[in-house]
Amino acid sequence: MAAYLSEWLSLLIRWFHVIAGVAWIGASFYFIWLDNHLEDPPEWKKKKGIKGDLWAVHGGGFYEVAKYKLGPEKMPGILHWFKWEAYSTWLSGTALLFSVYYFGSPGYLIDNAKMELSTLSAALIGLGFIGGVLLVYELLIRSPLARNGMAFGAVLFALLLVVDWALFQVFAGRGAFIHVGAVIGTLMVGNVFLGIMPSQRALVETVEQGREPDERVAQLAALAKLRSTHNNYLTLPVIFIMISNHYPMLYGHAHGWLILAAIGFITAFARHFFNLKHRGVYRPSIILACGIMTVILIGVIAPPTGKQAAAQAAAAAEAAGEVSDADIHSLVSTHCAGCHAKEPSSPAFQAAPAGIALDTLDEVVQHNDQIMQAAVNSQYMPLGNTTGMTEEDRKKLGAWLQAHK
Numbered sequence: 001m002a003a004y005l006s007e008w009l010s011l012l013i014r015w016f017h018v019i020a021g022v023a024w025i026g027a028s029f030y031f032i033w034l035d036n037h038l039e040d041p042p043e044w045k046k047k048k049g050i051k052g053d054l055w056a057v058h059g060g061g062f063y064e065v066a067k068y069k070l071g072p073e074k075m076p077g078i079l080h081w082f083k084w085e086a087y088s089t090w091l092s093g094t095a096l097l098f099s100v101y102y103f104g105s106p107g108y109l110i111d112n113a114k115m116e117l118s119t120l121s122a123a124l125i126g127l128g129f130i131g132g133v134l135l136v137y138e139l140l141i142r143s144p145l146a147r148n149g150m151a152f153g154a155v156l157f158a159l160l161l162v163v164d165w166a167l168f169q170v171f172a173g174r175g176a177f178i179h180v181g182a183v184i185g186t187l188m189v190g191n192v193f194l195g196i197m198p199s200q201r202a203l204v205e206t207v208e209q210g211r212e213p214d215e216r217v218a219q220l221a222a223l224a225k226l227r228s229t230h231n232n233y234l235t236l237p238v239i240f241i242m243i244s245n246h247y248p249m250l251y252g253h254a255h256g257w258l259i260l261a262a263i264g265f266i267t268a269f270a271r272h273f274f275n276l277k278h279r280g281v282y283r284p285s286i287i288l289a290c291g292i293m294t295v296i297l298i299g300v301i302a303p304p305t306g307k308q309a310a311a312q313a314a315a316a317a318e319a320a321g322e323v324s325d326a327d328i329h330s331l332v333s334t335h336c337a338g339c340h341a342k343e344p345s346s347p348a349f350q351a352a353p354a355g356i357a358l359d360t361l362d363e364v365v366q367h368n369d370q371i372m373q374a375a376v377n378s379q380y381m382p383l384g385n386t387t388g389m390t391e392e393d394r395k396k397l398g399a400w401l402q403a404h405k
């Protein structure tokens with residue numbers, strides 16, 4: 001019952017998290033779009049201090065949007081802020097991290113072959129990474145480095161690369177992926193909370209008091225702009241990471257951290273195309289390059305196929321000796337069926353995970369390709385290798401699966 005309720009809890013939090021994320025990124029894309037489509041306003045608007053306006057039609061009505069150079073003469077009674085989209089995304093994401101990884105299935109996080117950790121120490125390491133990177137970023141953005149946008153961007157990428165690599169040394173692939181995502185998401189929300197909001201508050205105050213913005217307000221605004229540029233480039237990578245942790249072909253790969261880095265680079269570069277396009281600079285070569293890099297990545301990480309796979313399986317079979325059905329039945333019972341059964345004996349699962357029950361050899365054959373990917377080509381399964389499946393076992397399983405295609 002506990003496992004059943006905890007599944008529901010994580011489903012409901014996930015649902016909320018996705019909605020909050022859509023609202024956050026959606027609002028952020030909308031405002032970037034607005035900024036880039038403002039037209040020169042008519043004279044009478046300019047006199048009011050409006051620097052750009054635009055017209056739009058949506059949902060059965062016309063909208064007239066105007067952006068002020070500084071602010072209106074008098075602060076309106078109701079001013080909309082956009083911050084709870086970001087905060088609720090982060091809060092629900094953190095709740096999900098706890099419910100799925102720290103309380104739910106620490107097997108996603110802990111891989112005894114990499115590091116033997118207790119659930120508590122794994123959680124502390126995970127949270128330590130998230131807090132630590134936020135701290136380093138906040139120190140950097142207050143340093144002279146912040147004056148050089150390009151250099152800062154390069155340092156930020158290098159920092160994330162090191163974090164990505166380090167997390168893969170400590171955690172199972174899936175847990176490492178989600179923590180890289182959580183680190184990036186936290187930086188983004190930190191940017192809103194620690195930089196963009198204070199800058200907006202200072203601006204509102206200035207306008208309310210009818211003053212011209214002073215040095216402090218201008219400086220806050222410049223840093224807020226840098227933070228929002230970072231957030232802009234991180235949107236596509238962070239979303240990719242959040243969904244890619246459902247694909248073992250990526251995180252279960254021996255070089256998962258490099259794959260993640262490549263995807264981060266490609267998706268951030270793709271964002272660059274849109275940013276330029278919004279400014280009227282149209283560079284399809286960027287999207288083309290991203291497409292080519294993606295195809296290369298797909299090719300490079302592809303599992304062995306055809307002759308190559310057959311040769312590998314033959315070599316494995318020879319090394320493993322004759323593999324009988326009974327061998328495989330006992331191997332699967334020992335290493336898989338505790339979780340992957342119609343009625344799992346593991347208390348952590350109410351139903352067969354990923355809908356894959358392996359009670360019979362027919363079912364093993366039915367999921368041939370998936371099992372090959374999860375337990376032979378990668379060591380993603382058994383989860384956290386709690387059952388201590390050996391290389392020898394994997395070779396046997398691979399040879400048998402190859403013979404039963």
Ligand code: HEC
Pocket residue numbers: 105107174245246247248332335336337338339340346353354356367370371374375381382383386387389
């Ligand atoms: C401790 C429980 C546990 C054990 C033991 C375990 N699995 Fe899994 N397995 C899971 C969970 C949980 C998922 C869903 C993971 C996800 O969504 O990423 C899963 C998913 C899978 C998938 C689907 C992966 C995909 O494509 O998304 C396959 C295939 C699989 N397991 C095979 C195996 C095999 C083969 C074994 C034994 C060698 C095994 N598992 C042992 C818990 C377990």
